[in-house]
Amino acid sequence: MSTEPLPPYLAAEQTVLSRLLAIAAGLLVLLLAAFTVFPFVWMLLTSLRTQQEIFSNPGNLIPASFNLDAYVKIWSELPFARLFVNSIVFAGGATLISLLFDSLAAYALSRLDFPGRTLAFYIVLATLMVPYQITLIPVFQTVFDFHWLNTYQGLIVPRATSAFGIFLLRQFFVTVPRDLDAAARLDGAGEFRIYWSIMLPLARPALATLAVFHFMYNWNDFLWPLVITSSADMRTLPAGLTLFSGQFVVEHAVLMAGATISLTPLALAFFFAQRYFVQGIATTGIK
Amino acid sequence: MIVATIERPQRRWAHSRSGPLFLLPSALIIATFVLYPIAQSLWMSLHDWSMFQVTHPFVGLANYAELIRDRRFWNALLNTIVFTVATVPVQVIVGLLLAIALSRSRWWAVFLRSVYFFPVISSFATMAIVWRFLLSADVGPTASWLRALGITPLDWLHSTVWALPAIIMVGLWKNIGFTMVILLAALQDVPESLTEAAVLDGATRWQRFIHVTIPSIRHALLFTSVIAVIASLQVFDQVYVMTRGGPLFHTETLVTYMYEQGFTEYRSGYAAAIAWVLFVLIMLVSIVQLRLFRYADVD
Amino acid sequence: MKTKTLLAALAASSMLAIGLAGHALAAPVTLTYWSGFTGGDKQAYLDLIKKFNDTHPDIQVDYQLQPWDSIAQKLPTAIISGSGPDLATPDYNVATIQQYVANGLALPLDDLIPQVGQGVLPQAVIDSFSVGGKLYAAPANYATLLLYYNKDMLKTGGIAAPPKTMAELQDYAVKLSSGQGQYGIALADNATIQMWPVLIWSDGGDLIANKCSALADPKTIATVEKWSGLIRDKKISPVGSTGQDADNLFAAGKAAFEINGPWAAGQYKSAGVNFGVAPVPVGDSGKPVTLASTVPTIVSSKTQHPKEAQIFLAWWLSKDTQVQLSTAAAYAPSRNDMGNDPSITSNPTVAAFAAQVPYARLYLPTEKDFAKIDTGIFIPAIQSAEQNGNAAEALKAANDQLNQLLGCP
Numbered sequence: 004m005s006t007e008p009l010p011p012y013l014a015a016e017q018t019v020l021s022r023l024l025a026i027a028a029g030l031l032v033l034l035l036a037a038f039t040v041f042p043f044v045w046m047l048l049t050s051l052r053t054q055q056e057i058f059s060n061p062g063n064l065i066p067a068s069f070n071l072d073a074y075v076k077i078w079s080e081l082p083f084a085r086l087f088v089n090s091i092v093f094a095g096g097a098t099l100i101s102l103l104f105d106s107l108a109a110y111a112l113s114r115l116d117f118p119g120r121t122l123a124f125y126i127v128l129a130t131l132m133v134p135y136q137i138t139l140i141p142v143f144q145t146v147f148d149f150h151w152l153n154t155y156q157g158l159i160v161p162r163a164t165s166a167f168g169i170f171l172l173r174q175f176f177v178t179v180p181r182d183l184d185a186a187a188r189l190d191g192a193g194e195f196r197i198y199w200s201i202m203l204p205l206a207r208p209a210l211a212t213l214a215v216f217h218f219m220y221n222w223n224d225f226l227w228p229l230v231i232t233s234s235a236d237m238r239t240l241p242a243g244l245t246l247f248s249g250q251f252v253v254e255h256a257v258l259m260a261g262a263t264i265s266l267t268p269l270a271l272a273f274f275f276a277q278r279y280f281v282q283g284i285a286t287t288g289i290k
Numbered sequence: 291m292i293v294a295t296i297e298r299p300q301r302r303w304a305h306s307r308s309g310p311l312f313l314l315p316s317a318l319i320i321a322t323f324v325l326y327p328i329a330q331s332l333w334m335s336l337h338d339w340s341m342f343q344v345t346h347p348f349v350g351l352a353n354y355a356e357l358i359r360d361r362r363f364w365n366a367l368l369n370t371i372v373f374t375v376a377t378v379p380v381q382v383i384v385g386l387l388l389a390i391a392l393s394r395s396r397w398w399a400v401f402l403r404s405v406y407f408f409p410v411i412s413s414f415a416t417m418a419i420v421w422r423f424l425l426s427a428d429v430g431p432t433a434s435w436l437r438a439l440g441i442t443p444l445d446w447l448h449s450t451v452w453a454l455p456a457i458i459m460v461g462l463w464k465n466i467g468f469t470m471v472i473l474l475a476a477l478q479d480v481p482e483s484l485t486e487a488a489v490l491d492g493a494t495r496w497q498r499f500i501h502v503t504i505p506s507i508r509h510a511l512l513f514t515s516v517i518a519v520i521a522s523l524q525v526f527d528q529v530y531v532m533t534r535g536g537p538l539f540h541t542e543t544l545v546t547y548m549y550e551q552g553f554t555e556y557r558s559g560y561a562a563a564i565a566w567v568l569f570v571l572i573m574l575v576s577i578v579q580l581r582l583f584r585y586a587d588v589d
Numbered sequence: 590m591k592t593k594t595l596l597a598a599l600a601a602s603s604m605l606a607i608g609l610a611g612h613a614l615a616a617p618v619t620l621t622y623w624s625g626f627t628g629g630d631k632q633a634y635l636d637l638i639k640k641f642n643d644t645h646p647d648i649q650v651d652y653q654l655q656p657w658d659s660i661a662q663k664l665p666t667a668i669i670s671g672s673g674p675d676l677a678t679p680d681y682n683v684a685t686i687q688q689y690v691a692n693g694l695a696l697p698l699d700d701l702i703p704q705v706g707q708g709v710l711p712q713a714v715i716d717s718f719s720v721g722g723k724l725y726a727a728p729a730n731y732a733t734l735l736l737y738y739n740k741d742m743l744k745t746g747g748i749a750a751p752p753k754t755m756a757e758l759q760d761y762a763v764k765l766s767s768g769q770g771q772y773g774i775a776l777a778d779n780a781t782i783q784m785w786p787v788l789i790w791s792d793g794g795d796l797i798a799n800k801c802s803a804l805a806d807p808k809t810i811a812t813v814e815k816w817s818g819l820i821r822d823k824k825i826s827p828v829g830s831t832g833q834d835a836d837n838l839f840a841a842g843k844a845a846f847e848i849n850g851p852w853a854a855g856q857y858k859s860a861g862v863n864f865g866v867a868p869v870p871v872g873d874s875g876k877p878v879t880l881a882s883t884v885p886t887i888v889s890s891k892t893q894h895p896k897e898a899q900i901f902l903a904w905w906l907s908k909d910t911q912v913q914l915s916t917a918a919a920y921a922p923s924r925n926d927m928g929n930d931p932s933i934t935s936n937p938t939v940a941a942f943a944a945q946v947p948y949a950r951l952y953l954p955t956e957k958d959f960a961k962i963d964t965g966i967f968i969p970a971i972q973s974a975e976q977n978g979n980a981a982e983a984l985k986a987a988n989d990q991l992n993q994l995l996g997c998p
Contacts, residue, residue: 032391036405039463042420043408045431055861058841062434080632108316117309123317130324131517132572133331134524134545136552137565140341140666141327147672161323164316167517171472174509178479194308208475215411215471223413229659233623233674234651241413245656249628250681251782251832251852253419262416269411274404341665342692362965422834428770428827429837437770448829450976534780537829538972553661554960556688
């Protein structure tokens, strides 16, 4: 691993001691990374093993023969395309709408002055503090009263904004220098235009981060789809995969294969979104 | 000098009537699907409320009075506090250190960021099953390697001493990447000119860290620590999948206890009372946190 | 009086006529059925539902599988609000239906027994599914527990045949435990099909007797003391196992015995364990006993189709259906009259489980405070005995708690 070329104004600091410290820190980071990734390696390799191999030879990580039975089983027993589409519609829809609504609210809470602003912010914060398990049944009841059980709107609308997202974006918006929007305001730009053409582009890293969180959260959440839907063709992928673990019997390879399948789209989404929020100082436009 | 310019907020609020309009979509949704159910749960906590019945006798504060005498409740509260106190500082500090170490845009840093973020995007329901194998003293790879070396593996999840530390460790494994990514995004916004100026002023690395980096990312630090505290006090998933609160209630937390009261004993009123105690607890802690970060003077 | 009878008869016959006419014309009745049978047995149930739908053009079952947790969360609210299913398996713990019955969410199945036949369902099932002399649920399945044993481990240990008595089982379990990762028996105490009650019953002890706690009964204490002592001192089983842990241990060939139901056989086969099944050994009571497990199906009190729902349940309990379920998933038939049925006796595994039906008891079948007794009192007492070696003390404390809950002195 080569040392990064430093900006010239830092080059003077490269002493032997600091190099040694950097190497030690680097090793620690690598070691922790190995610890972090190991469960996934085990998960993937287990999904390729037979039940017999999982138990008879647990210390041997590499499968004796790469066995795709678990994947075949999932593919043949689940209406895979349908589940996948549902997951995309639910997680994608909730993410997009939520990004819009969260950022609108965050803009109001960080830039606009109106009576009750502080109160509104504290209410948003407070809604984060209630464990969702306690609201599950009242929300189920409300969704039923709206005749939204087993529908996409029943899945998406209650997830179309989040206190977490509002809080996160607000924390980023307050760091954007006010000169930028104050100047636009003097030029006579309306609030929506300032929000849309100044704030949103500047908040791209934060929006990308939030998009990943929203998408991931909704994609992985099988509890919510299972509460709101009961018919098989409204299931999402992770909700469908729960049908493979029974009360008493767990087919480990199948479970691990399911986890691998459901993790892959997220991993890809994160990999591509990463470009936006960690690509470096030069592009964010805030100096 | 640098610090001073950051600390002094520029108060130039737009006086606008469009504020409520911007808030409207979120406000409607939150009111319908969050605030109303919360209010309902407060109402439930004052009743002997069963999900099976249409009528629910009013009992005043009896559910809360029962909580005070309920030893399982106090045990769950204590476990929750231990979990939170052990989790939050590690999560924020290690998350920050990782964010700094991996903030460069070299290929290896990008790769390692993905590695650390992987647990965040995974589903706890399945990963907890993986962890049950990895923490097992009998089946699974680690047990088999240790036994081959002649070491008797620790039976983490069945030990009254080690089950909670195991739950804490798995929680950290899952969530450190979250803190790291938020702080990484914040670090992108630390103006390079400030760092440069500090170097020219002769500041050491440590001084730059304390006086430039930390103040610049304080909003994000506040955010991650508030979220970490809230999430820790609501810890549920890994306990539910890995130990169900056992052995002998040593990992039972407020939310798992609440869940059991609500959905296996069907005592919704009592479960709601637990939720409200937790809610008030979280609110108090968050207010203290916001005060500590002197929240009011940063906007 | 006379005119009234006449009118009623007229009304009935015209309703019958309308009913018959409607029957011929109307679209088929659809029954929604929330079921928790996920996992390995899933396919056996799905096949049966398909068979019913294929053979009943006028009644179609919309079978909606979901995890037990989801059912527990929303079923009561769903039934009350009218958004629920026509049929449902509320819980794998039979006692849960008491709440549904007591609050009028389950329909009495008055039409079922006439269709299935008197005395056909096992008495244990009738007793636990009936309230006030009315039957409120039908068994979706019926399982008994057997002793699984690892043939290879027994052979290596020089043990010729599976144990006949609990004393032998203890003896063998000690002999086959290495103290270093090999265990005589995999004994789970939580998140499991209950194994400890079998041990307690076999020695003549009990959890509840005559509507009051029997946890402090000397026989109960002696049994728990004996087994928890062996676990602590001889390491015959890991401490605090869940059902899953115990199954994994047996599947990995690291436990010689396990008390388990028919559903486990498939996973042990695919894990490559060379295993056999034997009746649960006889304890101090001298009488064979094992645990029965049955999942109730209730009909929602809000259903529009009570008649069709009961036709479906009667079909489910018919001999043909039971044979198919038994052969596919090794369950015992949910009927008394099939012990000599050739399709049952010809399959040795099914026959072994079915043979236990007369000796099988349900775990806390009618306690409305089931969850509190199970996870709040009984399991902690057993775990405390295993972890701390204070069986007598823990059971006495649990006894007081249980008596208080049951309203006993």
